[in-house]
Structure formats: structure tokens, C-alpha cells
Amino acid sequence: MMTYKLSLSRALFISYVVLVLLFLIVPVLIVIPMSFSDSRFLSFPPTGYSIRWYDAFFNNPAWMSAARTSLTVALATMLIATPVGVAAAYAIHCSSHWSMRYLKIVLLLPLIVPIIIVAAGVFFIYAFAGMLHTIPGLVMADVMLALPYVVTAVTAGLHGFDQTQEMVARSLGMNRFRSFMLVTMPQIKPSIVTGAIFAFIQALDETMVALFIAGGQNQTLTVRMFTALRDEIDPTIAAISTLLTAASFALVMLMTMVRQRPYA
Amino acid sequence: MKSTALAEHNALGNSRDASLRYRRREHMLMFILMSPAVLIVFLLLIVPLAWLIIQSFYVGDGVSLEHYRRIFTERVYWNTFLLTFRISFVVTLLAFLMGYPLAYAATVLPKRWAIVILAIVILPFWTSVLVRAYAWLILLQRSGVVNEALMGVGLTSAPLSLVHNELGTIIATVHILLPFMVLPLYATMQKIPRDLLMAGASLGASPLHVFRWVFFPLSLSGVLAGVTLVFVLCLGFYITPELMGGGRTVMASMLVSRNIQLYSDWGAASAVSVVLLMCVLVIFYVVSRLISLERILGTK
Numbered sequence: 001m002m003t004y005k006l007s008l009s010r011a012l013f014i015s016y017v018v019l020v021l022l023f024l025i026v027p028v029l030i031v032i033p034m035s036f037s038d039s040r041f042l043s044f045p046p047t048g049y050s051i052r053w054y055d056a057f058f059n060n061p062a063w064m065s066a067a068r069t070s071l072t073v074a075l076a077t078m079l080i081a082t083p084v085g086v087a088a089a090y091a092i093h094c095s096s097h098w099s100m101r102y103l104k105i106v107l108l109l110p111l112i113v114p115i116i117i118v119a120a121g122v123f124f125i126y127a128f129a130g131m132l133h134t135i136p137g138l139v140m141a142d143v144m145l146a147l148p149y150v151v152t153a154v155t156a157g158l159h160g161f162d163q164t165q166e167m168v169a170r171s172l173g174m175n176r177f178r179s180f181m182l183v184t185m186p187q188i189k190p191s192i193v194t195g196a197i198f199a200f201i202q203a204l205d206e207t208m209v210a211l212f213i214a215g216g217q218n219q220t221l222t223v224r225m226f227t228a229l230r231d232e233i234d235p236t237i238a239a240i241s242t243l244l245t246a247a248s249f250a251l252v253m254l255m256t257m258v259r260q261r262p263y264a
Numbered sequence: 265m266k267s268t269a270l271a272e273h274n275a276l277g278n279s280r281d282a283s284l285r286y287r288r289r290e291h292m293l294m295f296i297l298m299s300p301a302v303l304i305v306f307l308l309l310i311v312p313l314a315w316l317i318i319q320s321f322y323v324g325d326g327v328s329l330e331h332y333r334r335i336f337t338e339r340v341y342w343n344t345f346l347l348t349f350r351i352s353f354v355v356t357l358l359a360f361l362m363g364y365p366l367a368y369a370a371t372v373l374p375k376r377w378a379i380v381i382l383a384i385v386i387l388p389f390w391t392s393v394l395v396r397a398y399a400w401l402i403l404l405q406r407s408g409v410v411n412e413a414l415m416g417v418g419l420t421s422a423p424l425s426l427v428h429n430e431l432g433t434i435i436a437t438v439h440i441l442l443p444f445m446v447l448p449l450y451a452t453m454q455k456i457p458r459d460l461l462m463a464g465a466s467l468g469a470s471p472l473h474v475f476r477w478v479f480f481p482l483s484l485s486g487v488l489a490g491v492t493l494v495f496v497l498c499l500g501f502y503i504t505p506e507l508m509g510g511g512r513t514v515m516a517s518m519l520v521s522r523n524i525q526l527y528s529d530w531g532a533a534s535a536v537s538v539v540l541l542m543c544v545l546v547i548f549y550v551v552s553r554l555i556s557l558e559r560i561l562g563t564k
Contacts, residue, residue: 017369020362020442021384027399027439028388030409034402088301095294103298106305111561113309114500114544116517117537120524121312144308147301148561176293205392207503212524225394229507233401241395248390 028245035238053239063224063236069214070204070221073135077142077203082196084143085150090180092151093158104151111148115208118145123212133216141213142203149202150195157191158184193258197251204244313541320534331535341519341536348516351434351505352498358438359494360487363445367486370446371453382450389443397507400436401427428510436508441497445490448562452486453479489560492551496544516540 035053037046057063092104110118122141123132131137161184169179185192207222214220221240228237323330335341370381388396403409404426411423426432456479464474502517509515514522516536523533551560 013365013369017365017381020366021381023362023439024388024442025384027396027403028391030402031395031399084300084304087297091294091297095291095298097291097294100294100298103302105557106310107301108557108561109305109309112544112548113313114517114540116500116502116520117313117316117541118309120520120533120537121316122308123524124315124530125308125312140304141308144304147305151301201390207392207394211521222392222394225392225398226503226507229394229398229401233398237398238402241392241398244395245391248392249387252386252390 031238031241031245034235035242037235037238040234053235056234056236057239057243060236062219063221063240065217066219066221066224069135069138069218073138073142073220074200074203076135076139077146078196078200080139081143081146081150081199082192085147085195085199086154086192088147089151089154089158092155094163107151108148110145119209119212122209126213132213133218135218137213138210138218138220139203141209142206143199145206145209146199146202149198153191153195153198154188157188157194161187190258194255197255201248201251204247316534316537319530320538322531331531332539334532335535335539344514344516344519345539347430347514348499351430351437351513351515352495354434355437355441355498356491356495358434359442359445360491362438363442363449363490364487366442367446367449367453370450371456385443385446388439393440393503394507396440397436397504400432400439400508404432404435427508428512430509430513432508432510433505433513436504437498437501440504441494444493444497444562448489448493448559449483449486451562452489453483456482485555485559488551489555489562492547492560493562496547499544500540 033046036049036051038048038050038052039046088107092100126132126137131140165187166179166184169183170176174182205222206220207226210220210223211226214223221244225237225240228234320331321327321329335345366381366385370378370385373381405411406423406425408426410426411420414420415423426435460478460482461474464478465471469477500517501515502521505513505515506518517540519536520533520540523529523536548557548560
């Protein structure tokens with residue numbers, strides 16, 4: 001009797017967990033069949049399949065220009081945020097100065113301050129500096145938002161690294177920069193790659209700040225998607241969503257592969 | 265004899281000077297390495313925040329508390345903040361009720377199941393918020409899958425309005441914030457020693473008793489981290505309520521954006537921002553007395 005009751009509660013528990021998992025995964029997956037639908041209507045399951053919504057995306061100059069802007073911004077963000085973040089993480093890790101604790105919190109601020117307030121603030125500064133609707137403006141805002149992720153990932157990597165190795169290299173006459181590049185960096189590479197990918201995805205996904213500061217020639221993909229979702233929904237969004245999901249999935253796979261070969 | 269002692273003394277002094285100089289140079293170098301990152305955050309976040317705070321005290325050219333008075337006396341503002349807190353509270357509660365069992369399952373089930381659970385938790389984490397909002401619009405619309413299923417089993421005869429209202433906002437927000445609940449919970453549960461649970465069981469406690477008196481209390485710091493993170497993130501949510509709320513579910517963040525984009529009323533927008541920011545900072549401050557900030561943000 002006792003075991004029966006136990007296994008019943010176990011079965012209830014497992015089915016609850018499965019339900020929650022379905023709640024998490026179904027909305028992510030349902031977008032994929034929708035994107036291959038052959039009709040305008042969002043009926044599920046689709047009445048027939050086609051690739052017309054991918055055509056609609058790739059043959060629409062406005063969507064393509066937005067995609068180009070987003071990719072350019074994401075790539076530039078990654079290229080700037082990674083070295084800046086690595087330098088900051090290195091300083092946080094090596095320095096024993098009392099102020100570092102506070103500077104570290106400053107670098108976490110972009111995560112703490114609600115994003116709408118960040119967006120309003122950046123909008124104001126850019127309006128003042130004439131940087132609204134520009135690529136460098138978008139890049140700098142995304143770099144700021146990506147910094148906490150890069151710094152966190154790289155600091156974690158440095159924690160697992162034996163700092164004396166770098167000192168040995170320096171005592172043998174290498175200068176600091178060379179010893180970092182040749183001794184330390186190869187060993188914390190997985191965490192740097194993780195940080196870089198985080199920066200890229202965050203810039204690609206960023207919507208809130210871009211809603212305020214993107215525009216004119218430089219509309220991002222997410223801003224166009226947001227407007228399309230608010231005004232009129234058609235399966236083109238499903239096609240873009242599928243592509244975006246596939247892209248981040250591929251990047252996560254890449255990250256896992258790098259993680260599994262720690263000294264690659 | 266004496267001269268060597270003196271030389272030694274001088275050498276010691278020199279080396280102390282040298283090490284002091286070295287330390288100073290070391291600090292200098294670290295500050296230089298730190299400066300680009302700090303400069304970016306300073307220019308794009310701290311300066312505008314300071315400006316927002318100053319701006320919130322200005323009406324026209326004069327200093328006044330008018331914007332704050334309006335927030336605390338006018339119904340529109342009050343209702344918005346009440347709604348924001350109510351939605352955040354409900355979302356946090358739901359995320360906890362769904363997230364705790366998930367994290368628990370990932371902790372106690374065999375490893376391969378744990379990997380499946382964590383993969384499913386993390387995958388939505390990596391998909392754009394817009395993608396997920398779109399998916400929920402499809403699922404919850406009047407002729408959507410959920411409504412058809414509900415009518416199919418006869419739970420309702422006419423389609424329910426599940427979206428373009430507060431309910432739709434809550435469902436999609438829970439979906440987006442659930443990983444932020446599960447991950448800190450899982451990190452904490454992982455560290456609970458299994459020996460303690462076995463000790464409890466060997467002393468004759470039933471599994472439920474062990475859970476209630478051993479496992480659950482030890483997981484509380486993770487609960488605090490997850491609950492804080494979800495609540496605070498929800499307070500500042502914008503995109504999901506804007507898309508799922510159908511224009512009627514106005515949260516604090518939307519008040520900020522409307523004041524700027526529709527009315528160009530920077531004073532009002534600033535005051536709402538400052539109140540919202542204060543709420544977030546106070547919550548973070550209070551909780552950081554109990555557990556470290558890095559743990560709440562999942563950066564450690």
C-alpha cells in the first residue's frame with residue numbers, strides 16, 4: 001500500500017514536470033511548422049506547406065536591410081565588447097585595490113537597471129550627441145549591455161586559471177602583454193568564446209534600446225519585427241523567428257563544443 | 265661589518281621603495297585596463313541616469329516636486345504601479361510553482377533526465393523574446409491551438425480571450441522568466457549534500473518529511489535568488505506587455521516610453537523612471553544583505 005501511494009505521488013510529480021517542460025518547449029517549436037505554412041492565416045497545424053514566407057523575407061529589401069544592420073551591429077558589438085570585457089575581467093581578477101569591488105558593481109549596472117530606463121537614458125544622450133539612428137550608436141549601446149556577460153564569463157574562466165604560470169613567463173623575460181596572449185589567453189579561451197557569443201546574441205536580440213535609438217536607414221531586425229508584431233502578424237515573422245532560433249541554437253552548439261575541448 | 269649592515273639596510277629600503285613603486289604601477293595598469301569598460305557604462309548609463317534624476321525635479325524652469333506629486337496622487341499613475349506590482353507578484357508566484365519542481369526534478373532524477381530538463385529550460389532562454397511573444401500570439405488567439413483544445417474537451421463552448429489582455433501578458437511573461445527562476449534554484453539544490461537526505465531517511469523520516477525539514481530549508485537561498493531576479497525583471501518588463509497586453513495592460517515601463525515617445529514629457533518619464541529604479545535598487549539592496557548580488561544575478 002505504502003509503495004503504491006509513493007509511486008502514485010511520483011507519477012503525479014513526473015507528469016507535472018512534463019507539463020511544465022511542454023509549456024516551456026512548445027512555444028519555441030511551434031514557430032517552425034508555422035513558418036512553412038502556405039497560407040496567410042495563423043491556423044495550426046498549417047493547411048499546407050511551402051517556403052513562401054522565407055521567399056517573402058529574403059526578397060524583401062526592407063527586411064534584408066534590417067537583417068544586414070542587425071548582423072553588422074552584432075558583429076561589431078562582439079569585436080569591441082570582447083577585448084574591452086576581457087581587459088576589465090583581467091583587472092578585476094588581478095587587482096587587489098579596494099575600488100575594484102565597486103567598479104565591478106558598476107559593470108553589472110546594465111543588468112540591474114530596468115532596460116526601459118537604460119533605453120530612455122541612451123536615447124537622451126544620443127539625441128544630445130547626434131548619434132540617433134546611427135550604426136556606431138547602436139554598437140556602443142549594445143557593447144554596454146553585453147559587458148556584464150563578457151566580464152562574468154571571463155572572470156569565471158580566470159578563476160580556474162593558475163596565475164603563477166603568467167608570472168613564470170614574465171620572470172623569464174616576456175612582457176606582460178605577450179605573456180597574457182601566449183600563456184593565459186589560450187587557457188581561458190573557452191570562457192572568452194562564451195563571452196563573445198553572449199555578446200553577439202545579446203546584440204542580435206536587443207530590442208528595447210533599439211526601439212528608441214534605431215531608425216531611418218538603420219532599422220534593426222528586432223525593431224522591424226516588433227512593429228510587424230504589433231501592427232499585422234503574418235508568417236514572415238515565423239520564418240525570421242525560425243532562422244533566429246536556428247542561429248542561436250547553432251551558436252550554443254558551437255559554445256558547447258568549445259567548452260568540451262578546454263585547451264583548444 | 266657596520267658598513268655591510270648599512271648597505272643591507274639601504275638595499276632593503278630600496279627594495280621596499282621598488283615594491284611600492286611596483287605596486288603603484290600595477291594598480292595604474294589595472295585601472296587603465298578597466299577604464300574602457302567603466303567609461304562606456306559611465307557615459308551611456310550613469311550620466312543619463314543622473315540627468316533623469318535631475319530632470320524629474322524640474323517643471324519648466326523651476327525646481328518642483330510636481331511630477332512626484334502626480335505619481336502619488338493621480339489615479340492613472342497609481343493604477344499603473346499597482347498593476348505592475350500585481351503582475352510581477354503573480355508572475356513570480358507562478359514561476360516559483362512551476363520552476364521549483366523542475367529544478368528539484370533536475371536535481372534528483374538520473375543524470376540523463378537532468379540534462380534533458382536543463383536543455384529544455386535553457387533553449388527558450390536563447391530564443392528572442394519577440395519569437396516567443398509571436399508563438400504565444402499564435403497559441404492563444406481566438407482560433408488558436410489552446411482555445412480549440414479547450415473547446416474540443418468541452419471545457420468551454422466559446423473561445424476565451426487569452427491574449428491582448430492581462431492574462432496573455434502573464435502567460436508569456438512567465439514563459440520568458442521561468443529559466444531565471446530554475447537556474448539559480450538548480451545551482452543551489454546541486455550543492456545540498458545528499459548525505460543529509462540519506463541521514464534523514466535512515467533516521468526514519470518519510471520522503472515528504474525529509475523534503476519539508478531538510479531539503480526545502482537548504483534550498484531557500486536559491487528560492488530567494490530566483491524570486492528576486494524574476495520579480496525585479498518583471499517590474500521593468502516592456503516588450504511582452506506591449507505585444508501581449510493589447511494596449512490595455514499598461515505597466516510602469518510603458519508609462520515611461522509613452523511619456524517620451526507620445527508626449528515628449530521628459531519630466532514625467534524621468535519621475536516614473538526614478539520611482540521604478542528606486543523600487544528595483546531597494547529590493548536588490550535588501551536581498552543583497554542576505555545573499556550576494558552576484559548570486560542573484562547568476563554571475564557567480
